[in-house]
Amino acid sequence: MTINTVAELMTPDPLSVKRDATLKDAHDLMREKNIRHIPVIDSNGELIGMLTQKVMIAAVMSLLAKYGATALERKEKQQLVAELMLTDFATVTPEQSLQQVASFFVQNRHGCLPVVNANNKLLGILTSSDFVRLAAELLEQRT
Numbered sequence: 001m002t003i004n005t006v007a008e009l010m011t012p013d014p015l016s017v018k019r020d021a022t023l024k025d026a027h028d029l030m031r032e033k034n035i036r037h038i039p040v041i042d043s044n045g046e047l048i049g050m051l052t053q054k055v056m057i058a059a060v061m062s063l064l065a066k067y068g069a070t071a072l073e074r075k076e077k078q079q080l081v082a083e084l085m086l087t088d089f090a091t092v093t094p095e096q097s098l099q100q101v102a103s104f105f106v107q108n109r110h111g112c113l114p115v116v117n118a119n120n121k122l123l124g125i126l127t128s129s130d131f132v133r134l135a136a137e138l139l140e141q142r143t
Contacts, residue, residue, distance in 0.1 A: 006101055007094035009134060010115045010124035016041045017081055019048060023059055024076035026051050037112040039122050040085045047114050047122045049085030059084050091116045094123060102131060 003009055016039040017026055026038055030053060040049035063075045092101055092113045101113065105128055115124035 003134060004098060005094065006092050006096045006098065006115055006126055007124075009098060009130050010094070010126045011130070012124045014039060014114075014122070014125040016122060017051070018043070019080070019082040019085075021081045022077050023056065023063075023079035023081065023084065024073060026056060026081050027060065027076060030056065037125065037127065038081075039114050039125065040081055041122050045122055046120045047091065047116050049082070049087050050089050050112075050114065051081055051085045052111070055084055055086065089114070091120075092126060093117065098134075101126065105131065 015029060015033055015035060017029065019040055019042060021040075029038060030036065036053040038051045039047055040051055042048050059079060060072070060076070063072055063079070067075050090104070090108070090110065090113055092104075092115055094115055094117070104110070104113070110128070112125055112127040114122060115126055117123055
């Protein structure tokens with residue numbers, strides 16, 4: 001098995017939400033699909049933000065503390081993803097080498113990197129779990 005580039009390991013066409021999605025939409029998506037990172041895109045498919053499980057949990061806990069469990073769903077429906085998403089984050093391109101990207105993951109302790117083209121269109125997502133799966137496959141081949 002020879003995998004050298006981001007394109008060969010990334011998950012193409014990842015689940016994403018638009019900027020006008022609600023915290024409830026994102027929370028449900030994360031729970032139902034068992035994902036920890038959601039790219040936020042505009043109407044042209046360009047990446048404009050990232051919503052992480054960590055940010056989402058902090059927002060939910062804040063709403064719980066402020067309004068209580070009975071109001072949580074209503075308040076989640078009022079909170080827009082655009083107000084919570086991270087806008088300062090790193091991206092990678094499909095052509096980048098996995099060796100370079102792996103070093104970035106280790107040095108910066110990121111859980112994921114969105115994969116974009118030159119026009120910032122979301123093409124995929126590369127997660128630390130992708131690297132763990134690759135390592136497991138490579139180790140299995142050695143036996």
